[in-house]
Every structure is written in structure tokens, then in C-alpha cells.
Amino acid sequence: MKTITIKDIARELNLSTSTVSRALRDSSEIGIETKARVLELAQRLDYNPNPVALSLLSSQSHDIGVIVPEIANPFFAIVIAGIEDVAFAQGYHVVIYQSHEDYEREVLNVKHIANRRKDGLLVSIATATTDYSHFKNLHERGFPIVFFDRICEEIDTHKVLVDDFEGAYLATEHLIKQGCDRIAHVSGPDHLLISRRRLHGYRAALLDYGKPIQDDWVVSSSYDAKNSLEIARKLLTRPDRPDGIFASSDNIAIGCHAAIIEMGLSMPDEIALIGFSDLPISALLNPPLSSVAQPAFEMGRSAAELLINLIKNPGKYTTPISNVLKTSLMARKSSLRKPV
Amino acid sequence: MKTITIKDIARELNLSTSTVSRALRDSSEIGIETKARVLELAQRLDYNPNPVALSLLSSQSHDIGVIVPEIANPFFAIVIAGIEDVAFAQGYHVVIYQSHEDYEREVLNVKHIANRRKDGLLVSIATATTDYSHFKNLHERGFPIVFFDRICEEIDTHKVLVDDFEGAYLATEHLIKQGCDRIAHVSGPDHLLISRRRLHGYRAALLDYGKPIQDDWVVSSSYDAKNSLEIARKLLTRPDRPDGIFASSDNIAIGCHAAIIEMGLSMPDEIALIGFSDLPISALLNPPLSSVAQPAFEMGRSAAELLINLIKNPGKYTTPISNVLKTSLMARKSSLRKPV
């Protein structure tokens, strides 16, 4: 893999590397004729500056790292698309990492990002993570970090999230208005902030409408369909079967959906179901799944904007912004008992 | 972001940088005592070698680039997991790029990978790509490339794919055995090799079993559910409605699935449906979707192994390997008319 360097051009043209470098950057202290010769040859040889050398010199990479739990999760995939949208326009490249919900992997990814002199980090925390010191260290050393969706409260930096409480409230309220009395909640892992906030929203709605709050109607699942399928099976075979389920994510809802069908229960009449995130697949289920839509693309855009701002104004302390985005209710057949 | 370098250690210990470097690499020409002092301080200061400097020196990065059309596609997400599995074990890091099925983006990604001195490239080609010169250039300069799934026939390098013909044949044969007579095929984009091979498998099965082959029963869709939903709607309203559909991918099948439900047709009795890829979501649909399973994880593993082999034996010309993996039929309710 012989690549063309500035030296090759210098040798060919009997110039010094400094002259070539300056000619390429269109410096005013290089003769017009010389510039033309250099530019022509560079073009012809398809010269590309070596970003590694540049990175070593400037300790900047123009790369930003993104850590998500799983790229297979469409929500994160869309967020990443939003990040790429902004980053690309600003001349940054996005390097994607997966934690696979694993703490060790997350730590490793963070190290890799710091070592490789990435200019900044966007991260949504893994389920397994309870110790945030790998982020804290980086943050304290002045490394730009922005959290999105699964944020870390303990670290004082920009964050982008949705109003999980409100979204959950809306979803639960919707089930109540559809005539549900016994509403269960399949929540996400307890220690994730988003899980807890959605749980609170659910509780608040029940309380406001005078519906019964039963602790054993709240069951916890990991954020994937396989796990929630099993959990929903158990939930639905209980004597006091709920007549409505608010699932903490669409993945969880998809598992519940499958369990409800499997058991031959009618949806929404016997059980109404609503999820959270509004993944593209949800509307294609049978019956189509109701969900609380999150502006995933916008979340990515906002996070990237905040990060790049942080990168471009190093040192300058700005009070951290928490950008809370609005959710919206997508009512579909899985929860719509009365025709609209 | 002050980071510890080898110089800091050298200064502190009154040694030269070369000595420190060798001590850290446990060279035999450094005194045991000196080594111990260096190691202790390095540990205490949390010294990490700068990979950028190393990369500049060795023109190796220990990073391999992966370009896929969309990370949101679970098939590719699983392939990437397989790639990471092997790469990680061999000390390589995987950097993920998305082409978003766009030619320009793909070219840009390739450039980025080459410029950043990635050690190799794993790629599944974008739908929009018809000109392969960006890959050819790289390949001719000796850059290690391995294609997977959506391969490029024109380039003489390792490839990993599944037996698309056989998979399609199996799927079609299955529909025939379930009593379907008028079997349609919703294919992928025509210029993708995998689309064409699956189409051929479909045709061959119809031919072998003496079923009618009608050109207007083959309709082309892009590899996403939204597009195929519309296409399936048209297909199903035609007077000579098919009684079986083989979809070229699960995403396409999901669109067909939604259309069939939407039109109130019974599945599998009025229309049997089978897809290709066996995405995790497929088994959770209602009715569960039959599909041709591809060993996605294994495909990723194999591709990564071949690539790392290529990287570690530079120059040494080895005849390119095409690793063709086997598919397997996952028959579920969407196509199973007779109880098993």
C-alpha cells in the first residue's frame, strides 16, 4: 500500500516539503507558479494528506465516537443517523461502538475512544453499567461528552433525552381512556433512569385517574423481546389478568404482543397494549402496535450539535444543557377499542 | 486533555525515551531494576501508548473497517457481531460505516478507510452501487478486502456468502409442497447478485415441479418493508391473485405480511408467505413468518477470519476463497397449511 506523501511531491518538483505543504494550503508566501505546479502534481498523483500524521500533530482527529448498547436496535440506529447528519455537515466522522449492554465492553470502548484521540464522545449507557467512573475520569480531564437517552445524572455535562415521564403518563392515560381498569406495566431494568421515569409516569396517571396501583402488576424485563415474551406469558396466566399493558419499550411490547397472540387473547378487547419508541416495525404488526413516539433522529442531531459545540469551545465552561424532547402518542389498533 | 507520554516517564526517571520504550516492551537489554521502576511509574500514571503515533510509525492501525448498507438491518447487525467476535480475539478493533444504500456515501467511506490506514475492509455493497472502481483501486494497491453477502464478482478476493440459489429453491419448493400453485416472488433490486440468485432459485423450483412461470408474478422491491408493503398491495389486488409469495428478504416479507393482514386474507390458507434471512422479529409476527435462515453470525466470523489472514500475510498471493454457507428452512405458520 504505497501511498503518496508530501515528500514524493517535493522530490519530484525539487522543492522542500514545507513549500509543498504551504502550496497545498494556498499560503500567500508561495509563488503563484510554484503553487500551480504543486497543485497539478498533487491532483495527478491523487495525493491525500495523512490524517494520522495530522492527528499526531494536532491531537485532533475530527472523529467523534458514539457508544450505543446495540446498533440492531432501530431506535439507536435512527439516533445514529441523526448524529451522522450533523457531524457530516461539520466535517466530523462518526465512529460507532457497541457496548452490547455489557459493562466491560463499555469501559473498553471508552478507553479506545480516549486513546485514539477522538474529539468527543456521545453515549447511551449500557444496562449493566452501575459504575460511571470511566466516564467521570474522561470528563474531569476535560474530554467532551454528551449523553443521550440513557443518561448519567452524576456527570455534569450536556444531555439529550425525551420526557419519559410525560410519555409514560400519556400512554397510561390513553389505556385508561380506552376503558382499561387493570393496567400492568412491563418495565425496563430498574437501575436505568429511563425505566424509572417511565414507571413514575405510569404510576402518576393511575393515581390521577383513581385506578388501582398494584405492585405485582409491575414486572421488570430487559429491553429485548425474547425476555419480555416469557415475562408476559407469566403475567397473562395470573388469575387477576390485566386488561391493559403499558410496555416500557417497543421491543418489550413486541414480546407481549407475541404472548397475547399465542394465548389466543383478543387485542385490544381483552387486552390493550402500548409500547414506547414507535419503532418502524411496530406499525406493521398485527394488530398494529400503539406506541409513544420519540424523536430519535432529532435526538441524534441535538446531541451531535451540543457535542461539536463543546469540542469547538474547549475549556470554556458553559452550563450544561439538558435538552428534553417531546414525545407523542401513536394510537393504533393494539389499544384502540373505540373507533376514532 | 493532558495525556501521559513516554517522555514524561523518561524525564521523571532520568532516563531516555528509548530506554523507557524498551522497558515497557520488556526488552532483554534493559536492567531488571530499571524495568521495575519504569513499569511502576507507568502503572501509577496510567500510561497508555499513543496508538496514533504507533500507527504513523508502522502504518498499521489494528482497526478494520466494515461497510454495511444499514446497521438498523438486524441481519447486518448480527454479521457485525460475528465480525467483532473474531476481530476482538485477534486484537483488532472494528470500525463500522454505513452506506445508507448510497453510492456517494460508500465511496466516501472507502476513502476514509484507506486514508485512515485501516488494516483492511469488510464490505457488503450498497444497492445504488453499479461502479466498483473505488474498490478496485484499493484492491489493486494491495489493500486487503473481503466481501460478504452482497459481493462484487468482478474483484478477485475472498468472499463469504450464502447459497442464495439453494435457499430460494428450498423456500419455493416448500410453498409448492404446501399446495401452492400460483407462486409470486417479490424480489430485491435487480442488479444485486443476491436478488438475481434468489430469483433463479425460485424459477428453478417452479420449473422442476412443473408449476407455471409467469413474469408478471415477479415484482421488484427495495430491501425494506415500506416499499414492499405498497408493492404487495398491488400484487394482491390483481385478478389472478397468487396463493403463495416468496419474498427475497424478511424485510420485504414483513411488508407483504402487513398487506395480507390489511386485506383480510387468511394466511397461510389463502396466501402462504415465506421470507429470507430469518430475522429475530420474524418468529414473533402473527402468524409467525416462515423464512430461510442464513448463518449471519457465522458469516461475520468467516469474513473476519479471511480478512485477518489477508492482513497478516501481505503480498503473499493466495487464491481467493469463496466461502458459501448453507441456508436452512424455518417453516412456520405463515406457510404451513398442513400440520406437521
Next chain:
DNA sequence: TATTTTTACGCAATCGTTGTCGGGAACCTT
């Protein structure tokens, strides 16, 4: 014509690390 200014370029240091070479000190050999 003598002096200053401008033009146009080269030298060398720098980023962090490694490999080549060279050399002083201590030890061993005869």
C-alpha cells in the same frame, strides 16, 4: 548606488514511539 523591503523558499523542531547504532563500564579471559 546603497539601503531597505518584499518575495519566495528552506531548515529544523514538533507530535509519540520504535529501531539502529554506538559506547562506557564492568566482568572475564589468557
Next chain:
DNA sequence: AAGGTTCCCGACAACGATTGCGTAAAAATA
């Protein structure tokens, strides 16, 4: 005691590019 090893370590160059500084020649000025 002179010469040969061995052991430890430092100086230097290199990877590719940028940049402050120095300077010869040309141009402008006095």
C-alpha cells in the same frame, strides 16, 4: 595487564505533516 565480552543505556533518525524562523535574491526605495 591487555584485550574481548557482556550488560545497560543514550543519541539519532524515522513515520507525514505543519509552522516559526532564517535568508538569499529580487524589487523598491532613498
